[in-house]
Amino acid sequence: MSNVAMELVNVKKSIGKKEIIKGLSFSIQKGEVFGFIGPNGAGKTTTIRMMVGLMKLTDGDVKILGNSIKSNYKEAVREVGAIVENPEMYPFMSGWQNLMHYSRMIPGISKGRVKEVISLVGLEKVIKEKVGRYSLGMRQRLGIAQALLHNPSILILDEPTNGLDPAGIREIREYIRKIAKEQQVAVIISSHLLAEIEQVCDRIGIIKNGEMISIQSVKDQEELEQESLSQVQLEVTPINHAMNLLKEKYEIDAEVNDQSISFEYNKADIPKLIQFLVSEEIDIYQVEISKVTLEDKFFDLIGENVIG
Amino acid sequence: MVKFIKLLINEQLKIYIRKSTWAMYIILAILIIGFAALTNTFEDTNKYTEDNWRQELQNENEALLNENKEFQEDTGAEDDDFYISFNMDTIEKNNYYLENDIQPLQYGAWQFTMDNRGLLSVVSLLTIIIAAGIVASEYRWGTIKLLLIRPISRNLVLLSKYISVLLFAFFTLVFVFLFSLIVGTVFFGFEGIDPHFVTEKNEGFAYISVISEIFSGYGYSLVNLVMMATFAFMISSVFRNSTLAIGIAIFLMMAGNSIVSFFGDREWAKYILFANTDLKQYADGNTPWIEGMTMGFSITVLLVYYIIFMALTWVFFTKRDVAGQ
Ligand SMILES: Nc1ncnc2c1ncn2[C@@H]1O[C@H](COP(=O)(O)OP(=O)(O)OP(=O)(O)O)[C@@H](O)[C@H]1O
Ligand SMILES: [Mg+2]
Numbered sequence: 001m002s003n004v005a006m007e008l009v010n011v012k013k014s015i016g017k018k019e020i021i022k023g024l025s026f027s028i029q030k031g032e033v034f035g036f037i038g039p040n041g042a043g044k045t046t047t048i049r050m051m052v053g054l055m056k057l058t059d060g061d062v063k064i065l066g067n068s069i070k071s072n073y074k075e076a077v078r079e080v081g082a083i084v085e086n087p088e089m090y091p092f093m094s095g096w097q098n099l100m101h102y103s104r105m106i107p108g109i110s111k112g113r114v115k116e117v118i119s120l121v122g123l124e125k126v127i128k129e130k131v132g133r134y135s136l137g138m139r140q141r142l143g144i145a146q147a148l149l150h151n152p153s154i155l156i157l158d159e160p161t162n163g164l165d166p167a168g169i170r171e172i173r174e175y176i177r178k179i180a181k182e183q184q185v186a187v188i189i190s191s192h193l194l195a196e197i198e199q200v201c202d203r204i205g206i207i208k209n210g211e212m213i214s215i216q217s218v219k220d221q222e223e224l225e226q227e228s229l230s231q232v233q234l235e236v237t238p239i240n241h242a243m244n245l246l247k248e249k250y251e252i253d254a255e256v257n258d259q260s261i262s263f264e265y266n267k268a269d270i271p272k273l274i275q276f277l278v279s280e281e282i283d284i285y286q287v288e289i290s291k292v293t294l295e296d297k298f299f300d301l302i303g304e305n306v307i308g
Numbered sequence: 309m310v311k312f313i314k315l316l317i318n319e320q321l322k323i324y325i326r327k328s329t330w331a332m333y334i335i336l337a338i339l340i341i342g343f344a345a346l347t348n349t350f351e352d353t354n355k356y357t358e359d360n361w362r363q364e365l366q367n368e369n370e371a372l373l374n375e376n377k378e379f380q381e382d383t384g385a386e387d388d389d390f391y392i393s394f395n396m397d398t399i400e401k402n403n404y405y406l407e408n409d410i411q412p413l414q415y416g417a418w419q420f421t422m423d424n425r426g427l428l429s430v431v432s433l434l435t436i437i438i439a440a441g442i443v444a445s446e447y448r449w450g451t452i453k454l455l456l457i458r459p460i461s462r463n464l465v466l467l468s469k470y471i472s473v474l475l476f477a478f479f480t481l482v483f484v485f486l487f488s489l490i491v492g493t494v495f496f497g498f499e500g501i502d503p504h505f506v507t508e509k510n511e512g513f514a515y516i517s518v519i520s521e522i523f524s525g526y527g528y529s530l531v532n533l534v535m536m537a538t539f540a541f542m543i544s545s546v547f548r549n550s551t552l553a554i555g556i557a558i559f560l561m562m563a564g565n566s567i568v569s570f571f572g573d574r575e576w577a578k579y580i581l582f583a584n585t586d587l588k589q590y591a592d593g594n595t596p597w598i599e600g601m602t603m604g605f606s607i608t609v610l611l612v613y614y615i616i617f618m619a620l621t622w623v624f625f626t627k628r629d630v631a632g633q
Contacts (some may be wrong), residue, residue: 054629090451090452103315104318106459
């Protein structure tokens with residue numbers, strides 16, 4: 001069996017004359033957490049609506065465990081749990097009644113399973129209360145519970161962190177990790193805030209104006225610390241001599257601003273570099289190291305945050 | 309099938325769990341009790357006893373004749389003729405009882421239930437409200453998205469909603485029927501298992517079963533109810549707006565007869581939906597509203613309308629993207 005959970009093949013969507021999605025192709029593996037990032041109006045929600053069959057595809061196809069959403073809708077959507085935009089529920093029913101309502105729509109969901117997902121998202125205390133009285137965070141959790149009810153192979157969450165407090169965001173990240181690792185569920189999370197989901201994603205796709213402009217994998221934290229380039233800022237005198245030394249020995253083209261020089265360098269190798277400068281009798285007043293984050297790359301890629 | 313029944317349970321639950329639905333039943337109950345109280349206060353429902361009913365009927369006839377004489381003498385009011393013929397009808401009916409030696413039926417639960425068939429227009433109204441909301445509200449709440457991403461075809465989801473509307477109408481009808489019987493029994497007593505009464509039919513007066521009158525009366529009203537509910541259901545899924553659906557459907561229901569009489573002299577008037585919803589016009593020697601119309605014609609027209617309503621509903625609900633409003 002192939003390891004691909006979901007595959008998009010040249011997916012296009014036009015509404016009226018406007019082409020909103022301009023040919024997306026990518027696939028998501030089982031057990032992978034895929035971040036779907038883009039500014040407002042980039043087409044994240046539209047793509048997700050097509051993935052779950054709420055919108056027709058103008059062109060292309062979405063395959064879920066090999067089943068086409070177009071020709072094999074029921075088999076395909078059986079494997080999907082989703083929140084699309086806000087997690088709206090029936091406000092006049094309790095959380096429990098809402099979940100039971102959805103559980104009746106898919107064969108084979110026991111009451112035990114309903115209780116299981118309730119405790120997974122930590123809603124036991126308020127589950128008998130009317131959803132109309134829930135806070136946004138509670139509704140978000142109920143939305144996730146609803147999406148998990150039928151043990152889907154693919155979980156699609158459109159802005160799941162919307163309205164959650166930091167603790168809530170962390171919790172959600174944790175069980176997204178957990179179900180991806182333990183149950184080999186493929187998870188797609190959309191967000192316009194990279195920082196919120198960066199840590200939980202294995203790969204990140206950046207979408208802008210209906211086009212995927214970059215897909216890159218996120219290395220885990222330790223690797224990042226070791227490998228990735230850091231922005232180094234040194235306050236030194238004499239500046240010119242230091243610059244020459246760096247150029248000769250390490251081939252670094254540093255930039256000068258005021259009393260300091262800055263350049264990118266591997267974090268792990270920085271102590272050696274400092275030792276070298278000291279041994280060459282350069283006075284060092286301050287060393288400042290900051291990470292080059294994906295966030296920076298993100299903004300490099302999408303330019304300024306323009307809608308449309 | 310099990311799947312479909314579960315969908316029906318869901319839809320029924322969403323209807324009956326809401327307080328607004330209960331308010332509808334409370335209003336119906338109040339109306340029924342109110343009618344009973346009014347009837348009890350203003351009408352002598354116990355006047356024909358075993359011993360005196362013949363005397364009573366004769367007295368009534370005399371009084372009516374006198375009344376008619378007065379009408380004829382002072383020829384002022386325009387509607388005198390109407391009252392006169394109405395009184396003559398009553399006299400004839402009374403004579404029918406006397407000639408055939410039938411004791412008039414005491415007023416009771418069955419006749420009260422029969423008289424309440426007017427409440428079916430209230431049932432139609434409530435059904436329209438439910439039909440108008442059942443699709444549009446899912447869009448308004450945003451729950452349509454979660455409803456349609458299940459391994460169930462949109463056809464089945466829509467069918468479950470339509471059947472749920474009809475079930476609501478049926479349950480409400482049964483409620484009106486049973487509650488009228490109960491309230492009628494409490495206020496007026498119970499006439500027995502199969503009471504008969506005299507009423508005017510095709511071939512003059514006839515002595516017929518109250519229960520069969522109830523069923524035919526309720527039955528004829530059902531045609532209009534189903535058509536208007538289907539209409540509201542259509543507007544609801546085409547425009548995804550329940551207020552609009554309620555507004556148009558109730559307006560048409562109220563104005564239906566006026567529309568027909570306004571265009572009555574046109575060639576195409578008989579194709580107007582409302583010229584055909586009252587099938588009672590063909591029964592009991594009534595004359596149809598527009599010449600040349602027959603029961604078969606009306607049923608055909610109704611079917612054509614029904615199919616158009618359904619087709620529009622289905623196309624719009626199953627083919628359209630579910631996007632933001
Ligand atoms: N029903 C519609 N008709 C016309 N255009 C639409 C429709 N729905 C969305 N769009 C357009 O499609 C584009 C993508 O919208 P979409 O909701 O997918 O963006 P998004 O990436 O989810 O943004 P956000 O971060 O704000 O949620 C927008 O430019 C929007 O104007
Ligand atoms: Mg969105």
